[in-house]
Amino acid sequence: MKLLRDTWLVFQRQMTLVVRTPIWIPIGLAQPVVYLLLFAPMLRRALLPTGGSDTYAHAYLIYVPGLLVAMACLGGLWTGLGLLAELRAGIIERARVTPVSRGALLLGRALREVANLIIQGLIITILAIPLGLSLHLGDVLLAYLLFALLALMATVLSYGICLQIRSEAALGPLINTVSQPVMLLSGVLLPLTLAPLWIRQVADWNPFYWATLGMRALFAGHPGDPHVWQGLLIVLGLAALATAWSARLFSRSLR
């Protein structure tokens, strides 16, 4: 109960800050919008070998779910920067000498990032509709559950990494180095049906690949596809693990 109340408290404060400096939402959206407008149309022809129809609608149906996976993961991974700034400003220390739940200090912040990313994801999804994307509401809701879990996992992972390395300068190269191969191997740009066998075999071990498959199945209107529950389950498990790890680091003494 206390965890819930305190998480809500921290989340509210964090959302106040988002509302007061909304500039971060368009900044976060710039890159995905560019990909949506300048990269996705090329897929219309590129996807022909996968057996799709030669339409923009098909291209967006394949590309938007991949883009959402990338947004949740990459967007989430950068959020540790905000945590570092709050640590340096003494804001977290001020909270830590109160009896407020330690877990809430972490979760309330992480949920702010998730909410932020969901807003961005929704804007991208809505922008894609006039470009040809068609959707079923129920499936999209389930897709956003997957999106939220991905964003939560990436955010708490980023928090954990930042608590370990404590350096803004090191975070950037680390994220870029790790995320690029992981993202390429999850087929967010191009479906891996186009990839040679060995890449697909490696990708089978990449949880984000499963998330992408689940997301695509939901956008395609196949909630019964086994990829959906597999993707949800894998991401749920990882999010839980990452949260536990990060929360443990967070409540341990911070210097």
Add this chain to the structure above:
Amino acid sequence: MIETSGLRKSFRTRSRRRTITVDAVRGVDLTVGQGEIFGFLGPNGAGKTTTQRMLATLIVPDGGQAVIAGADLRTSPGEVRRRIGYVAQGGGTWDDVSAHEELVMQARMHGFSKAEALARAATAIAGFQIGDYADRLCKTYSGGQRRRLDIALGVIHSPRVLFLDEPTAGLDPASRVQVWDEVRRLRAAGMTIFVTTHYLDEADALCDRVAIIDQGTVVAEGTPDELKREVSGDVVVVGVNGTAPRAAELLTGQSFVRRLEIRDESGLRLHVDAGSTAIPQILRALDGSDIELLAVEVSRSTLDDVFLKKTGRSLQET
């Protein structure tokens, strides 16, 4: 109100594959009484902030005991948190919220209901006189205004002990005096205040008792007056009309004079316990002789003299 024994903390830092252990605090014993302003004085890196952060439950001690407001630091840090307030040097307010919002948030983090939090915020705004700017965003505040808010946040839950880390660092003289007044006001309300500082005049002017820490150990503890007396008491400079040797003869035997130096033929320096009581005794001793007293000046020894004596270094140099 605060009682520590043998409090220790060391940090491990790794450089070039070797692990170096730095003993930041090596066994600190302190006793702070109810309603006291206790100053914890020392140069940067002496261990004063580390000690305070241990007492404020922000870092876990490696060894030793501490009881704060009746709660044991090692076994029930949660209880300690309920009874203390802590104001870090950096403050810790967001830029884009107002003082009023921060005060409510802080009270809510202490577990108060919304109504109670609003009431406490209103009381704090009145008490700390921040009404003029309570609804403006924190980023518009001056250093002094922000500092007053920091302290108001630290005591929103009416703690029994308040920890202040360098409360006046970087403030202009007028704001410093305001902060001191707030601290005295809190003491008058019965709070015990533990304040770290490296300003000697602050410790002297504000604190009822001080402890001096250097390289992780307490080297002196007492009231500022006691400590200064322990060094040399006060120095009284006496100016006479070219008859210093004769005056020295008359004064040497006096019980209040601890040491006497002749500076030149018309100047003497007397080391005494307390300048204010020495002056009439000097007047009496010289009365009736033909020595004409031209000037008497008391120069007080400072806490820096204490630090110098205890550590061999001046605090101002460190």
